[in-house]
Amino acid sequence: MYHKERSIQIKNSASALYNNLDVLRIAPTRLTYFTVVHANVVNMVSASWDGLNYSHRQLQSKEPNVATSTSLIMQAAFCVLPSRDLLVVTSQKGIQMYESDGSIMVYWHALDTPETPTGSNITLSEVLEEHKESITDIASECSGCQSYIANLVTADDGGTLCVWKSGEEFQLLNKISGFDVTCSSVKLWKGTVVAGYGTGLIRLYEAITGILHAEVNAHARWIYSLDIAPFSGLLLSAAEDSFVRVWNVTMTPETNSVEIGHLHNECVTDTQICGAKFCDSDGYAFAVTGYDLSEIIRYVQT
Amino acid sequence: MSARTLPLLFINLGGEMLYILDQRLRAQNIPADKAKKVMNDIITTMFNKKFLEELFKPQELYSKKALRTVFDRLAHASIMRLNQASMDKASLFHKSTLYDLMTMAFKYQVLLCPRPKDILLVSFNHMDAIKDFVKDTPSILGQVDETYQQLIEMYTPLSNGEFQLIRQTLLIFFQDMHIRVSIFLKDKVQSSNGRFVLPTCGPVPHGTQVPGLIRIFSCSGDELTRQKFNNGGNYNSPLREGSFDIFGDRITKLGTNMYSVSRPVETHMSGTSKNSAQHTKVNAAPNPLAKEELNLLARLMGGLDVQKPGNTDSGFRVNLFATDEEEEEALISRPDELSYGVINIQATKDQQANPELAKIMGEFTESGDQCDGASSKGDDLLAMMDGL
Incomplete structure (x- = not known):
């Protein structure tokens, strides 16, 4: 039903974290963005739909204070809102939001500090405490x-x-x-x-x-x-x-x-899979990565 | 991530180190009383009360470098000493074959343990073996038992989710290490690219059902249909759960001693150049926190026990290859850029210098070659580590 396509290489291997792969399709520019977390870095790949161009970007977790321990990233996910798309990165230190291409950080919310969150057109509305x-x-x-x-x-x-x-x-x-x-x-x-x-x-x-x-x-x-x-x-x-x-x-x-x-x-032989996502709304293709793997493997319907 | 990871990392790596040393001591016919002294010295230091108090405090993991220094120090805690000189020719980051072997063994155990919680059973296998090493020495046995109780108290109440976080933290620590180990290659649990083999057969973890069944329910909770599917593997029912008490069958063999005299420790390891490049990159990454961390390490080391000189011990040499010829050969055939090295373990009489912390620090200064002119204590340590 599906067959393997050419893999996308990423700059660092994927860490063993739940849901450690996200995919965002940008139709107007015919690009697909992939994100995979490696320890304190988010690896981003932007791939053109014709499979000819790949560009890479790495986002570091924000460390407001270097005297504290390194800040491992727990999750990187795209958030598609009616008005804009965001890339949200959560770490032990706090919540960062970027433009979906990773170019500009638009919001920073430090946890465990009284510092007020700062961001452009993004405000904290509510904190839910049920879990x-x-x-x-x-x-x-x-x-x-x-x-x-x-x-x-x-x-x-x-x-x-x-x-x-x-x-x-x-x-x-x-x-x-x-x-x-x-x-x-x-x-x-x-x-x-x-x-x-x-x-x-x-x-x-x-x-x-x-x-x-x-x-x-x-x-x-x-x-x-x-x-x-x-x-x-x-x-x-x-x-x-x-x-x-x-x-x-x-x-x-x-x-x-x-x-x-x-x-x-x-x-995926000898791989503990940590991320898998469909690449489109029909499920025509999906992408997979795993712990210690420096690639995103793609499968397409036959 | 999890601040409760360090004690497990230390105890399991320590356990692996002891397995290797024990095997080499026996294989080279070191007299039993001397071998026992070596093991006892190291175990005493490992389970030093003040040291463990620091270790058990919730905290982040150390860097790879800092942790390796802890184990270097541990090995030096005995009358037996790792011969630095013979390691110096190896490439900067791959001198410590012993350390690589320990870490790859524990990485394998962390990766393969069926459920996250089984990391505790792996640790108990190590603890059981350590207890067996010192079973004739009540004072040390008491020390080990105390730590055992501490482990049980701290870890058995944790949820599966918390264990998964510990496991994920350990996997980040071991990430990108693909050093090939002969014993794993021979057993076909590691492939030539350095990745461990993950079986898609055998018993599923305790609490998990063999995949292959879909059940559909009605709104009132009655089962409407049952449908089977092909799971693509060859799984069977779980084994019974291992014991989380101080005594008992752990069921899992992960963390037990895989070496024996007839199955020697093979320190002949290799990594592809790609992997060794990765390894170097990891180690060379600047860490602004290193100084902070090293000060912490210095504090920890302050808790290390002081060793009495072994007055009756004559000098002897332990090497990690089966024969001297093999070792010679390994030394000659070793290309610098590849990630394997040779460790000579040498026991000498000059133990006056060894015991006290200050003197141990002094020895590091002597053996390291770039610690001059450092101003603060943190810089001192940092310089020493660079020299390692």
Whole structure:
């Protein structure tokens, strides 16, 4: 169903962090941006769609005070807003936001200091405190449809999922228990939460009610990344067991049922996969990277 | 990331160091009483109370350089001494084959442990072996047991997520190290490019189901359908969980002694030039925090125990190759840019200089060659490390 394409080399190898690959397609310029975290550096590659041009950029974690220890980056992710695209980088020191091409830092929010966050046209609106354990992943409704009340889900180390309605003020709609197993990656698609766990399980919940629709014994080791292609309902899962799997999720609104079927396996030999993302909204292509790997491997539908 | 990583890093690397030294001492027929003295000296220093107190405080990991210095110091804590002179010809960053071997062994264990929490079982395997080394010396055994209790108290309450963070922190520490180790290559657990082999078969971790089943539920929670899929591997049910008590079967073999007299430590290692370039890059990266860190290290070293000179010991030499010929050969055939070196371990009588901290520091000054003119203590240490 998929075949391997030419890999993209990155400047540093990927660190073992959940969801350690993000992809942003910029249609007007026919470019795709990739980001992978290596310790205290974000590696960015901008690739032209014809596959002829690659340009690299490295972003360092901000260190306001060199007397403290080095600041490892935990996550780098693109945030697509109606008005602008941002690259958000979180580290132990704080939150940095860049223009999506990584060119200019537009916001800096230091944690553990009284310093007020600074940024252009970005202000802190609210701090949500519902999780008792470390937050592992955040996902917004990816179908683009405004009709779903629940449009944000957050996951933590205890497996708890918080379902939110975002807006001027965020509203907690539901809390789904995770039985003390880390939920390392989460997605929200057409009102369904797709969650991947440390036990290799994938669960599909109805966001608003927390009703469990499906459970899949998907991987033999910790899941590190999930992604959904919103137009097709294809689901990507990747784990430390070196497998990337493609699934399809289907919904029947009349019966309020959700189904999931298995489509495809890819094994990246001797690689604990830490990031996997579709490169487009149909799931026509996806990209993968793993711990200690200095490349992004791409797969395209045949 | 996790501020609780350092004790596990230290104990597991220390355990690996002891395995290697023990094997070399036995393989070269060092008299049992002398070998025991060597092991006891090092274990006493490793489990020094003040030192461990510092170690167990929540803190960030040291740089690779600083940690290696700690282990250099440890090896010097005995009547047995690593012979610096014989290492000096090797390239700057790859002198310490012993250290490379230790770190690659522990990297393998961290990478392969089925669940993040199993890092603790790996540590317990090392601790069990260390206890066995000193089982006839109650005073040292007591010291080791105390640390064992401390480990259990600190780590058993941690959640799986916290262990994963510890594991990820360790993996960042070991990132880009691809040194090839003979024993791993022979066992086919490492491939020629330096990457470890990750099996897609065998038992799944405790608490995980064999992949391959999809279950669909109705809104009322009834199972509607069950569907199987091909998982692409060849997995089977998990083994029973290892014991997290001070005694018991750890189940996992990771962290147990992989060397024996019939299976010698092979220090003949190599890395591709690409990898050694990477390695160099990592080490050469300027670290504005180095001075800070080295001051911390100096404080830690202040807690190290003072060793009594071994008055009855005559000089003897331990080398890490099986035979002298092999060692000669290795020395001759070694290209400078490749990442392997040879360690001669030499035990000599001149132990008067060894014990006290100040004197150990002094020795570093003698063996390092670029520590002149340094002004502060941090600079001193920094200079010494550059000379290592």
